[in-house]
Amino acid sequence: MNDTSASLSHDDLLDRLADVAVATGVNVQEGQDLLVSADVTMVPLARRIVERAYARGAGLVTLSYDDEAATLARFRYGGDQAFDHDRPWLHEATARAMADGKIARLKIIGGDPNLLDGQDHEKVAKAERLAAAAGKPVIEKITRFETNWSIVAYASEAWAKTVFPNDENALARLWQAIFAASRVDASVADPTEAWRKHNAALSARRKLLDDKQYDALHFRGPGTDLKVGLAEGHSWGGGAGKTIQGVSCNPNIPTEEVFTTPHATRVDGTVASTKPLAHQGTLIRDIAVRFEGGRIVEASASTGEAALLKLLDVDDGARRLGEVALVPHSSPISASGILFYNTLFDENAACHIALGQSYAKCMKGGGTASAEELGARGANASMIHVDWMIGSGEIDIDGITEAGEAEPLMRGGEWPGEAR
Amino acid sequence: MNDTSASLSHDDLLDRLADVAVATGVNVQEGQDLLVSADVTMVPLARRIVERAYARGAGLVTLSYDDEAATLARFRYGGDQAFDHDRPWLHEATARAMADGKIARLKIIGGDPNLLDGQDHEKVAKAERLAAAAGKPVIEKITRFETNWSIVAYASEAWAKTVFPNDENALARLWQAIFAASRVDASVADPTEAWRKHNAALSARRKLLDDKQYDALHFRGPGTDLKVGLAEGHSWGGGAGKTIQGVSCNPNIPTEEVFTTPHATRVDGTVASTKPLAHQGTLIRDIAVRFEGGRIVEASASTGEAALLKLLDVDDGARRLGEVALVPHSSPISASGILFYNTLFDENAACHIALGQSYAKCMKGGGTASAEELGARGANASMIHVDWMIGSGEIDIDGITEAGEAEPLMRGGEWPGEAR
Numbered sequence: 001m002n003d004t005s006a007s008l009s010h011d012d013l014l015d016r017l018a019d020v021a022v023a024t025g026v027n028v029q030e031g032q033d034l035l036v037s038a039d040v041t042m043v044p045l046a047r048r049i050v051e052r053a054y055a056r057g058a059g060l061v062t063l064s065y066d067d068e069a070a071t072l073a074r075f076r077y078g079g080d081q082a083f084d085h086d087r088p089w090l091h092e093a094t095a096r097a098m099a100d101g102k103i104a105r106l107k108i109i110g111g112d113p114n115l116l117d118g119q120d121h122e123k124v125a126k127a128e129r130l131a132a133a134a135g136k137p138v139i140e141k142i143t144r145f146e147t148n149w150s151i152v153a154y155a156s157e158a159w160a161k162t163v164f165p166n167d168e169n170a171l172a173r174l175w176q177a178i179f180a181a182s183r184v185d186a187s188v189a190d191p192t193e194a195w196r197k198h199n200a201a202l203s204a205r206r207k208l209l210d211d212k213q214y215d216a217l218h219f220r221g222p223g224t225d226l227k228v229g230l231a232e233g234h235s236w237g238g239g240a241g242k243t244i245q246g247v248s249c250n251p252n253i254p255t256e257e258v259f260t261t262p263h264a265t266r267v268d269g270t271v272a273s274t275k276p277l278a279h280q281g282t283l284i285r286d287i288a289v290r291f292e293g294g295r296i297v298e299a300s301a302s303t304g305e306a307a308l309l310k311l312l313d314v315d316d317g318a319r320r321l322g323e324v325a326l327v328p329h330s331s332p333i334s335a336s337g338i339l340f341y342n343t344l345f346d347e348n349a350a351c352h353i354a355l356g357q358s359y360a361k362c363m364k365g366g367g368t369a370s371a372e373e374l375g376a377r378g379a380n381a382s383m384i385h386v387d388w389m390i391g392s393g394e395i396d397i398d399g400i401t402e403a404g405e406a407e408p409l410m411r412g413g414e415w416p417g418e419a420r
Numbered sequence: 421m422n423d424t425s426a427s428l429s430h431d432d433l434l435d436r437l438a439d440v441a442v443a444t445g446v447n448v449q450e451g452q453d454l455l456v457s458a459d460v461t462m463v464p465l466a467r468r469i470v471e472r473a474y475a476r477g478a479g480l481v482t483l484s485y486d487d488e489a490a491t492l493a494r495f496r497y498g499g500d501q502a503f504d505h506d507r508p509w510l511h512e513a514t515a516r517a518m519a520d521g522k523i524a525r526l527k528i529i530g531g532d533p534n535l536l537d538g539q540d541h542e543k544v545a546k547a548e549r550l551a552a553a554a555g556k557p558v559i560e561k562i563t564r565f566e567t568n569w570s571i572v573a574y575a576s577e578a579w580a581k582t583v584f585p586n587d588e589n590a591l592a593r594l595w596q597a598i599f600a601a602s603r604v605d606a607s608v609a610d611p612t613e614a615w616r617k618h619n620a621a622l623s624a625r626r627k628l629l630d631d632k633q634y635d636a637l638h639f640r641g642p643g644t645d646l647k648v649g650l651a652e653g654h655s656w657g658g659g660a661g662k663t664i665q666g667v668s669c670n671p672n673i674p675t676e677e678v679f680t681t682p683h684a685t686r687v688d689g690t691v692a693s694t695k696p697l698a699h700q701g702t703l704i705r706d707i708a709v710r711f712e713g714g715r716i717v718e719a720s721a722s723t724g725e726a727a728l729l730k731l732l733d734v735d736d737g738a739r740r741l742g743e744v745a746l747v748p749h750s751s752p753i754s755a756s757g758i759l760f761y762n763t764l765f766d767e768n769a770a771c772h773i774a775l776g777q778s779y780a781k782c783m784k785g786g787g788t789a790s791a792e793e794l795g796a797r798g799a800n801a802s803m804i805h806v807d808w809m810i811g812s813g814e815i816d817i818d819g820i821t822e823a824g825e826a827e828p829l830m831r832g833g834e835w836p837g838e839a840r
Contacts, residue, residue, distance in 0.1 A: 047489045054496075057499055059504075070481065
């Protein structure tokens with residue numbers, strides 16, 4: 001804490017978060033259009049973002065609000081005819097318009113993690129599958145960094161109550177945690193400078209791992225003994241990324257992870273989740289799966305197992321890994337001890353893996369290579385991309401070299417030589 | 421008033437308005453998708469509409485909120501690069517998706533009539549021109565009734581303060597006026613039945629005028645001596661309309677008018693507006709124009725003249741008429757004595773004309789005829805469609821037959837034989 005702490009109101013902090021979202025997060029360019037999407041409850045941050053984008057010289061800014069209440073109404077009142085299609089026309093048009101970085105994209109997340117609890121699992125799975133298929137063109141543009149994009153968080157009442165049940169200050173506490181993790185709270189004198197330093201540190205870690213070009217990572221811990229082969233010519237990401245046009249952006253605010261591309265057919269062993277996965281309104285706890293030749297062949301969960309099994313059945317790629325990420329157990333979000341029930345935060349508290357689509361950006365030459373080429377080198381393809389946490393203070397990780405030698409990479413969840 | 425008056429809360433009245441919007445207004449069909457657009461301040465009505473659409477068996481309902489604050493931010497903070505394009509890609513995709521009635525459309529209006537007061541006129545005109553050009557594909561789908569659509573109103577604070585300045589009950593009074601004009605207030609026992617009867621009355625008036633097939637209408641009153649030639653094979657609209665697929669819908673809630681297509685080159689004389697025109701955030705008062713051969717050759721206004729002249733310069737069709745509408749001076753909205761500063765209401769208080777695009781539906785065979793055919797018969801084409809009021813209790817209108825004989829149509833603003 002420093003002496004600015006007393007002088008920052010909630011509005012000041014929202015101003016700082018909007019500044020970071022626009023300048024460090026999406027980094028909208030002079031004359032570039034921007035799509036901002038948010039829930040209807042997120043007006044105070046959304047409007048600040050629009051104002052700042054225009055003030056930075058953006059082209060046309062399109063702010064479009066969704067409404068979780070309308071999402072829920074579909075499940076409560078909609079018949080089968082409301083679950084046999086999505087709106088691919090809208091996503092296809094959006095993806096075309098985003099090509100060549102013409103439109104940047106900023107998403108504000110933070111809805112109710114339990115929104116769809118108690119709704120018909122079949123409908124939830126069907127809606128998810130349709131949404132994933134319809135949204136694929138946009139996800140591809142983003143994962144290939146054809147434009148600059150970012151995701152930032154907004155504390156909703158429902159989310160706060162999930163994170164801090166039975167606490168009447170839940171909303172204020174969640175906001176405090178978001179501001180801290182997003183490096184805009186009063187302990188930070190200059191958020192833009194703080195982000196510059198943080199991105200530099202992540203960049204150094206990435207370079208080290210890129211130079212190593214490990215053949216595989218070996219995770220060991222309670223319930224986990226997993227070898228994750230890495231794709232041929234994998235490349236590590238983390239912190240700021242660069243679009244094909246060379247525009248820097250921070251796709252996730254906050255972010256602590258470095259991550260790369262597993263090999264879709266070279267993952268073997270067992271792995272246990274270390275935090276619950278909040279997925280499309282369902283909490284999935286104690287995931288335990290076994291991989292054989294890259295594919296999940298056994299899967300269970302103590303709660304939400306049905307939702308997990310549905311997820312794995314979306315397509316063949318849903319049973320394979322598209323991402324592996326390393327996060328020190330001492331990272332600020334992990335140190336907060338808060339379980340956010342939200343991947344944007346929880347994936348930055350622990351090492352994790354993601355089922356489904358890989359990031360072309362995490363493959364050398366991935367920005368221009370075809371999907372077929374990337375697939376041949378081991379990069380997975382799927383309509384989904386779902387992260388879940390496998391890291392903790394009890395996890396050891398070795399890097400396995402091309403020659404088959406094991407090098408200690410993380411011990412007790414920490415990079416060697418870094419403070420625990 | 422009847423005995424239901426005491427029992428209807430504001431929520432009850434919103435329920436009724438949502439019922440009318442979904443069932444009588446857009447009449448969304450089993451399995452048909454629905455686009456609902458609203459400002460972010462209109463959540464209570466928008467959510468009710470989504471719930472009812474799903475309960476009626478709609479397909480996917482897409483609720484998307486705009487934000488007037490974001491619109492304003494563009495003018496306050498945006499540079500030239502924010503005013504050199506719109507988002508045609510979005511409107512083109514939406515129009516394609518609406519084809520063949522696949523998606524119905526319901527719009528909730530009621531924003532701040534003075535939103536853009538004090539903003540740069542050049543920017544306002546440029547934004548309007550770009551929006552009109554980009555939005556044309558959707559407007560064409562709607563004016564050709566390729567799908568069912570409707571517009572309903574929601575009372576915003578800013579709108580209420582414009583209508584009832586210096587009245588602390590402004591919002592409640594505007595709501596009362598909206599509920600009354602929309603035939604859902606406590607004086608109406610059964611809104612659905614009330615709309616059925618009202619549509620039947622408008623339909624009878626339309627049939628009478630269709631049978632007459634007047635060559636022209638002659639308006640006389642203070643500042644007005646105008647002959648409006650009617651297009652060849654014009655057809656009168658009003659109340660419920662039918663889509664190409666045969667689905668009935670009420671495009672405007674409320675509606676009192678019957679209207680048809682003027683001849684783009686056969687309008688001559690002078691006409692004075694009888695109410696201010698609230699156009700894109702600018703109030704234009706005391707419009708006086710002279711037509712020659714269908715084209716406005718002189719135009720003035722006591723306030724907002726610059727905005728009027730910009731509007732006329734959007735394209736050649738902006739100086740010609742696309743609609744002429746007859747509304748008795750005793751209609752409920754006129755009788756309320758309220759100037760709403762909103763065309764959806766004010767056009768139902770008085771006879772009016774519209775600059776710009778004609779309605780294909782107001783031409784015999786217009787649903788299938790090409791734009792060229794319709795143009796050859798006198799139907800105007802433009803990127804704009806802007807109504808303004810020319811009716812009052814002092815206006816007399818004759819119908820001019822093919823033989824050149826004048827038949828009294830309205831006297832003192834009323835249909836002959838109907839109560840004043």
